[in-house]
Amino acid sequence: MxxxxxxxxxxxxxxxxxxxxxxxxPYQNVVKAHIHGRASHAGIEPEKGVSSILIAAEILTRLPLGRIDFETTANIGVVNGGIKRNIIPDYTFLDGELRSLDQSKFEYYTDQFRDIFTQVLQSHDGCSIDLDIENTYAGxxxxxxxxxxxxxxxxxxxxxxxxxxxxxxxxxxxxxxxxxxxxxxxxxxxxxxxxxxxxxxxxxxxxxxxxxxxx
The missing domain is CATH 3.40.630.10 (Zn peptidases)
Structure with a gap:
């Protein structure tokens, strides 16, 4: 420059x-989350496992996604988790974004994203989420x-x-x-x-x- x-x-x-x-x-943030559950055999001891996919699903149902308002959008474009049909999945990856023309809305929904990930994690003992929200450009x-x-x-x-x-x-x-x-x-x-x-x-x-x- x-x-x-x-x-x-x-x-x-x-x-x-x-x-x-x-x-x-708009302003844009890239949102990446590495969700760690607990693996177990789905047929023998499913109660010992915690599905990272189900944790991800709970997060997705709570996040504000799509066209939030006329200035703001959000999307999760990649969901990747699990290795075999008979194993409770212990890892799921989410990749998404948040955009807004309005900086105050942008900051508000960024905070809301963080809060939702934190709240969902608190209801699942022994699990963890590595959340990375990175600003890629300003509006x-x-x-x-x-x-x-x-x-x-x-x-x-x-x-x-x-x-x-x-x-x-x-x-x-x-x-x-x-x-x-x-x-x-x-x-x-x-x-x-x-x-x-x-x-x-x-x-x-x-x-x-x-x-x-x-x-």
């Missing part, structure tokens, strides 16, 4: 058309009158498009730029996300982005 002298710019990493200017993006938000937003809007208008100012639920390099004092806003590059989560580039929409950049 020390080699970058610009204080504003465009980031070519956003969904939608070239006239879409992203003026807000940002500017209004449409922001100097950088207006600079990009002018370029969009000059090629015959109507600027659209929108927030996003995704992160990009812009989050990192903002953290380092550079106001750089993402613009749409003609990307669509299909139901299989495969990014597809729509070439005729990408053409308009190139026109905006080249003037």
């Amino acid at each position: 020390s080699r970058i002298t610009a204080k504003r710019g465009m980031v070519f990493d956003a969904e939608g058309d070239a006239n879409r200017i992203t003026t807000g993006a 940002y938000m500017v209004d449409r009158e922001n100097e950088t937003a207006q600079m990009i809007a002018k370029a969009v208008t000059e090629v015959g498009l109507i600027p659209k100012f929108e927030y996003t639920g995704g992160g990009s390099d812009a989050n990192i730029f903002f953290k380092n004092g550079i106001t750089a806003l993402p613009v749409g590059i003609g990307l669509l996300v299909s139901i299989l989560l495969v990014r597809r580039l729509i070439l005729n929409k990408y053409y308009w982005l190139l026109r905006c950049v080249n003037g």
